[in-house]
Amino acid sequence: MTLPNSLLIQNGELVSDGRRYKADLLIEGETITQIGENLTAPDGARVIDASGKYVFPGFIDPHVHVHLPFMGTFAKDTHTTASQAALIGGTTTFIEMLCPAGNEKLAGAWEIWTNKAEGKSASDYTFHLGVTRWDEETEATLRQLVADGMKSFKVFLAYKGAFGIDDAALYGVCKLAKELGVIVTAHCENADLVSQLQQKLLAEGKTGPEWHEPSRPEGVEAEGTAHFATFLEMTGAKGYVVHLSNARALEAALAAKARGVDIDVEVVIPHLLLDKTYAERPGIEGAKHVMSPPLRDKSNQPALWQALELGQIDTVGTDHCPFDVGQKHMGDGNFTLIPNGIPAIEDRVNLLYTYGVSRGNLRLERFVDAASTRAAQLFGLYPRKGTLSVGSDADIVVFDPHYRGVVSAATSHMNNDYSGFEGFELDGRPELVTVRGEVAAENGEFVGTVGRGQLLRR
Numbered sequence: 429m430t431l432p433n434s435l436l437i438q439n440g441e442l443v444s445d446g447r448r449y450k451a452d453l454l455i456e457g458e459t460i461t462q463i464g465e466n467l468t469a470p471d472g473a474r475v476i477d478a479s480g481k482y483v484f485p486g487f488i489d490p491h492v493h494v495h496l497p498f499m500g501t502f503a504k505d506t507h508t509t510a511s512q513a514a515l516i517g518g519t520t521t522f523i524e525m526l527c528p529a530g531n532e533k534l535a536g537a538w539e540i541w542t543n544k545a546e547g548k549s550a551s552d553y554t555f556h557l558g559v560t561r562w563d564e565e566t567e568a569t570l571r572q573l574v575a576d577g578m579k580s581f582k583v584f585l586a587y588k589g590a591f592g593i594d595d596a597a598l599y600g601v602c603k604l605a606k607e608l609g610v611i612v613t614a615h616c617e618n619a620d621l622v623s624q625l626q627q628k629l630l631a632e633g634k635t636g637p638e639w640h641e642p643s644r645p646e647g648v649e650a651e652g653t654a655h656f657a658t659f660l661e662m663t664g665a666k667g668y669v670v671h672l673s674n675a676r677a678l679e680a681a682l683a684a685k686a687r688g689v690d691i692d693v694e695v696v697i698p699h700l701l702l703d704k705t706y707a708e709r710p711g712i713e714g715a716k717h718v719m720s721p722p723l724r725d726k727s728n729q730p731a732l733w734q735a736l737e738l739g740q741i742d743t744v745g746t747d748h749c750p751f752d753v754g755q756k757h758m759g760d761g762n763f764t765l766i767p768n769g770i771p772a773i774e775d776r777v778n779l780l781y782t783y784g785v786s787r788g789n790l791r792l793e794r795f796v797d798a799a800s801t802r803a804a805q806l807f808g809l810y811p812r813k814g815t816l817s818v819g820s821d822a823d824i825v826v827f828d829p830h831y832r833g834v835v836s837a838a839t840s841h842m843n844n845d846y847s848g849f850e851g852f853e854l855d856g857r858p859e860l861v862t863v864r865g866e867v868a869a870e871n872g873e874f875v876g877t878v879g880r881g882q883l884l885r886r
Contacts, residue, residue, distance in 0.1 A: 440478025486520030486823025491745030549881030562597035577885025637714035657684035808886030
């Protein structure tokens with residue numbers, strides 16, 4: 429009997445779970461049913477010849493903003509546009525940051541965020557639960573959502589007065605996470621230092637985007653990282669530093685790990701490839717590249733790449749945050765009002781492959797681990813996701829390393845009018861992408877089904 433979506437991928441090189449090997453892979457229905465040599469296609473199955481190409485598990489972006497109220501405006505993507513762009517770029521699952529304002533109840537935010545996504549995403553998705561206030565009602569909601577399959581929290585040690593929490597709340601979140609076996613993800617800066625530095629710079633007439641980085645310098649992030657690690661140490665909770673951007677913060681995380689703190693580290697693609705000179709460009713060109721933590725001095729990048737190669741940095745995400753040029757103009761004359769973020773969900777996999785594997789020292793196996801498998805393991809999705817294994821979801825990327833292209837806003841599928849990586853060359857791209865057995869993207873175009881994406885309970 430032929431099941432729906434039968435697909436045989438032949439003659440490719442499979443890369444998964446630290447291995448590279450030649451094999452065929454059979455998809456029947458929504459799962460991988462066979463891996464081996466000289467497999468036979470069932471009647472009616474589509475056959476893909478992957479000769480000269482790689483076959484990867486679907487990639488997982490562990491840090492995405494789609495619906496995001498921020499600085500008086502909203503991020504531009506919808507779950508429809510973001511998921512289509514993700515799939516074209518090889519990302520079959522993303523984890524969205526659910527970020528209620530500090531005066532907003534978590535239960536209400538859960539309803540808003542899930543309603544924004546349900547029936548509208550073409551890729552699978554799940555959420556980190558943003559904890560922006562701490563009281564009995566929040567704790568009760570967190571307990572219920574964890575029981576319903578959400579397995580990660582998010583805290584901000586920044587954005588005081590908006591998303592940020594104080595130390596008493598941080599202790600409560602970590603203590604609850606330890607009890608429930610949940611991982612705490614954290615934006616690590618020092619909110620009070622950032623506020624003081626912002627006020628000082630503005631008072632001195634330093635108002636352009638080039639002053640964003642000096643208002644939250646490397647030491648502020650390193651202090652925030654060490655601070656978070658201390659709370660993990662005191663409570664025994666498991667933690668995950670999001671978008672770590674510089675060598676000093678990395679040293680703080682690795683020092684904590686060396687003394688037994690259960691802490692993992694994420695880097696995002698902008699910090700690996702862009703530096704602070706992009707945000708120092710005049711006017712709106714600089715504002716396009718304002719994100720937090722900021723783009724850093726280029727001297728930090730070798731340390732980040734080396735740590736990624738060694739597995740000291742666990743994952744590579746995007747911190748995809750799509751604000752358009754008009755929204756970036758909100759900060760004209762006051763850099764603290766520039767909506768933070770760079771759109772990247774479509775470009776992460778191709779850029780990481782090009783500048784990590786093709787033109788760098790990142791092993792292909794570590795590339796797959798960092799962009800897919802490790803996120804699945806950390807956030808309760810493995811082995812359903814993040815691996816090429818019999819019984820796993822048939823999220824597959826057939827990747828053509830011979831493709832050559834250039835990143836451009838003109839060809840992007842994200843709902844944005846600029847690219848932070850405009851003009852970056854690409855060595856390779858996904859040729860075919862499946863989500864639970866359905867072909868969702870092919871040769872740079874979306875061909876899947878909007879609304880087929882599922883909320884993943886972990």
